[in-house]
Amino acid sequence: MSNSQSKQSQKKSRGKGISRRRFLNDMAGTACGVGLLGLGISMYSRSANAIKPLAIRPPGALPEKDFLAACTRCGICVRDCPYDILKLAKVGDKVPTGTPYFTARTGPCEMCEDIPCVPNCPTGALDHKLTDISKSRMGLAVVVDQETCIAFLGLRCEVCFNVCPVRGKAITLDYKHNERSGRHAMFIPVVHSEDCTGCGLCEKACILEDAPAIKIFPTHLAKGDLGHHYRVGWDQQKKKGGSLIKSTDKHKYNLPKGVRYDYEGVGLITDEQGNPIIEPNNTPVDPTDNNSESEMPGSSNPLDALNKGIQEAQ
Amino acid sequence: MATELKIGQEAIEKKGWWQAYKWLVLRRTSQIGILLLFMLIPICKWISPEADCQLGWIMKGNLSSSKFFDTIPMTDPLLFLQMIAAGFTSIAVEAVIGALIILVFYLLVGGRVFCSWVCPVNIVTDAAFWLRTRLKLVGGTRFSRNIRYWLLGMVLIVSAVTGSLAYELINPVSMLHRGLFFGMGFGWLVIAAVFVFDLIITKRGWCTHICPVGAFYSLLGKVSPLRVRADARELCDDCGECYIVCPEAQIIKPVLKGKEKGIAPVILAGECTNCGRCIDVCAEDVFHFGNRYSVSPKPAPIAAKILNSKLSKNSLEQKS
Ligand code: SF4
Ligand code: SF4
Ligand code: SF4
Ligand code: SF4
Ligand code: SF4
Numbered sequence: 074m075s076n077s078q079s080k081q082s083q084k085k086s087r088g089k090g091i092s093r094r095r096f097l098n099d100m101a102g103t104a105c106g107v108g109l110l111g112l113g114i115s116m117y118s119r120s121a122n123a124i125k126p127l128a129i130r131p132p133g134a135l136p137e138k139d140f141l142a143a144c145t146r147c148g149i150c151v152r153d154c155p156y157d158i159l160k161l162a163k164v165g166d167k168v169p170t171g172t173p174y175f176t177a178r179t180g181p182c183e184m185c186e187d188i189p190c191v192p193n194c195p196t197g198a199l200d201h202k203l204t205d206i207s208k209s210r211m212g213l214a215v216v217v218d219q220e221t222c223i224a225f226l227g228l229r230c231e232v233c234f235n236v237c238p239v240r241g242k243a244i245t246l247d248y249k250h251n252e253r254s255g256r257h258a259m260f261i262p263v264v265h266s267e268d269c270t271g272c273g274l275c276e277k278a279c280i281l282e283d284a285p286a287i288k289i290f291p292t293h294l295a296k297g298d299l300g301h302h303y304r305v306g307w308d309q310q311k312k313k314g315g316s317l318i319k320s321t322d323k324h325k326y327n328l329p330k331g332v333r334y335d336y337e338g339v340g341l342i343t344d345e346q347g348n349p350i351i352e353p354n355n356t357p358v359d360p361t362d363n364n365s366e367s368e369m370p371g372s373s374n375p376l377d378a379l380n381k382g383i384q385e386a387q
Numbered sequence: 388m389a390t391e392l393k394i395g396q397e398a399i400e401k402k403g404w405w406q407a408y409k410w411l412v413l414r415r416t417s418q419i420g421i422l423l424l425f426m427l428i429p430i431c432k433w434i435s436p437e438a439d440c441q442l443g444w445i446m447k448g449n450l451s452s453s454k455f456f457d458t459i460p461m462t463d464p465l466l467f468l469q470m471i472a473a474g475f476t477s478i479a480v481e482a483v484i485g486a487l488i489i490l491v492f493y494l495l496v497g498g499r500v501f502c503s504w505v506c507p508v509n510i511v512t513d514a515a516f517w518l519r520t521r522l523k524l525v526g527g528t529r530f531s532r533n534i535r536y537w538l539l540g541m542v543l544i545v546s547a548v549t550g551s552l553a554y555e556l557i558n559p560v561s562m563l564h565r566g567l568f569f570g571m572g573f574g575w576l577v578i579a580a581v582f583v584f585d586l587i588i589t590k591r592g593w594c595t596h597i598c599p600v601g602a603f604y605s606l607l608g609k610v611s612p613l614r615v616r617a618d619a620r621e622l623c624d625d626c627g628e629c630y631i632v633c634p635e636a637q638i639i640k641p642v643l644k645g646k647e648k649g650i651a652p653v654i655l656a657g658e659c660t661n662c663g664r665c666i667d668v669c670a671e672d673v674f675h676f677g678n679r680y681s682v683s684p685k686p687a688p689i690a691a692k693i694l695n696s697k698l699s700k701n702s703l704e705q706k707s
Pocket of ligand 3: 213214236237238239240243244264268269270271272273274275276289
């Protein structure tokens with residue numbers, strides 16, 4: 074009896090050992106598999122989310138990184154837009170699957186005053202604090218093609234200017250002399266990022282065929298990032314309310330020895346004696362071509378002259 | 388094999404068609420009804436693009452987040468967790484309330500009620516299972532049903548690592564539900580893959596082995612009071628049909644055959660989807676819906692009644 078019992082327990086414990094080992098093996102296998110899958114999803118999401126969408130988010134959308142964590146892809150904003158311009162990205166679209174966007178060329182945001190798409194967003198992926206639609210920054214309009222925008226061709230168009238809901242601030246017209254005809258003005262559309270909402274009405278309205286000359290881009294794609302230490306003189310002047318320098322201030326330049334700055338003379342391009350410096354390896358120019366730089370003494374690159382000056386000084 | 392084709396035959400003969408299909412019919416009605424509710428707007432717009440589709444506002448959104456009558460918010464609690472894992476913490480109150488509403492609802496009625504009464508993928512995988520049985524396909528790869536819990540963990544980790552709701556890019560559940568109302572794109576391929584996987588590779592593969600959403604609701608379901616009970620388990624005549632129809636067959640046997648081991652006649656496993664198919668298919672009426680606490684089950688066949696006192700004691704032990 075006791076013998077058989079011990080045998081049984083032995084068997085049992087051996088069985089247990091095997092099953093534990095198998096269990097551990099299975100666990101390790103599962104963990105590896107799941108880990109690999111997780112890695113796959115992470116990488117896929119990286120690439121999927123990294124496709125900087127040319128599609129534009131609805132008004133009030135958080136910055137893209139937060140938006141991708143906050144938007145549940147429920148489509149309530151899509152349902153609430155009375156103009157039906159918003160869509161949820163389908164699988165295979167170049168926008169992270171399920172997230173809302175609109176395409177300015179075919180369906181721009183009509184800038185509803187009550188912004189119905191925003192307040193029902195359950196998570197705040199569309200910021201409920203946005204109550205003034207003209208404060209929304211869905212993207213930024215850019216006149217991308219000066220070769221086809223007919224205003225640059227010298228024709229009157231201004232369609233984009235006229236449809237802009239923030240006309241006069243978001244888009245202005247610059248008057249330029251038409252060099253080609255010599256006696257006409259050009260009315261050039263210029264977008265200003267402080268006021269452009271990115272609604273896309275201008276892109277929709279652009280009179281060109283399929284591709285418009287003015288396009289909306291996500292702001293981070295459209296806007297340069299000016300060095301933060303930059304101070305633009307005229308802004309500073311405006312802030313100060315007057316000129317920043319007094320007439321008595323003396324100009325100081327760190328010019329190399331032997332070169333001096335003379336505004337009324339020939340500027341930087343001089344030697345000690347005030348004679349023009351001529352680059353020895355200056356490429357000869359056709360003297361009959363009076364449009365060329367042949368009349369300019371020396372190289373067109375003032376740096377060359379500077380270097381020459383330094384050499385001579387030494 | 389031949390008997391498999393006649394699942395429920397005995398129940399139909401003994402209880403009548405309605406009693407043999409009641410829960411299945413109710414369940415499909417619920418699944419399709421919910422889809423229709425969400426689909427009111429697209430259908431209305433499709434019929435007349437100009438109409439403003441007032442009726443449609445009964446239900447807006449999709450299973451990820453929705454709004455009922457423009458007032459009651461609902462948000463998938465698993466998505467909510469993913470949001471937090473992804474590092475988005477300034478979540479609007481509405482989503483918090485919405486997630487709580489859903490959480491409490493499924494805590495009460497059983498987590499995986501979501502699976503069998505709401506989730507659209509369930510229709511797909513049930514169809515795959517039906518076809519698999521029809522075509523008498525057997526075999527395929529077998530692997531642990533616990534993988535889904537690992538995957539659930541992975542879903543949260545992936546959110547944290549990428550700082551986005553990464554799993555939503557491939558989640559067939561939200562993909563199908565969203566796709567039906569907002570456009571599928573290539574999403575059909577993903578759903579087709581789930582179907583084929585269930586049909587050929589693993590029996591009941593997706594829902595009971597892999598789906599992290601189902602795993603999440605399984606965890607919720609561990610504590611919910613509404614349960615399938617087998618108070619009349621004495622009457623079981625071992626026809627085995629409940630094992631065949633139950634998507635989580637492994638959870639039935641311990642309860643059905645657990646009398647000697649003192650296991651209470653309540654299916655307490657979180658994996659139970661409360662689909663009620665076992666109730667339908669059992670000609671002997673062994674199963675019924677009840678609550679996990681009840682010590683004296685509903686007036687059950689005599690054989691079960693005799694055991695009542697003993698059973699109730701067991702069920703208390705089981706709980707502790
Ligand atoms: S502001 Fe109006 S038109 Fe623009 S996306 Fe929102 S609801 Fe649509
Ligand atoms: S309502 Fe908000 S959460 Fe829903 S799709 Fe729109 S942005 Fe995303
Ligand atoms: S997108 Fe175009 S129309 Fe809209 S505010 Fe900017 S410039 Fe104006
Ligand atoms: S509508 Fe198009 S073509 Fe006309 S001015 Fe604007 S950008 Fe140029
Ligand atoms: S397990 Fe997943 S796919 Fe299956 S019914 Fe549940 S939620 Fe839907």
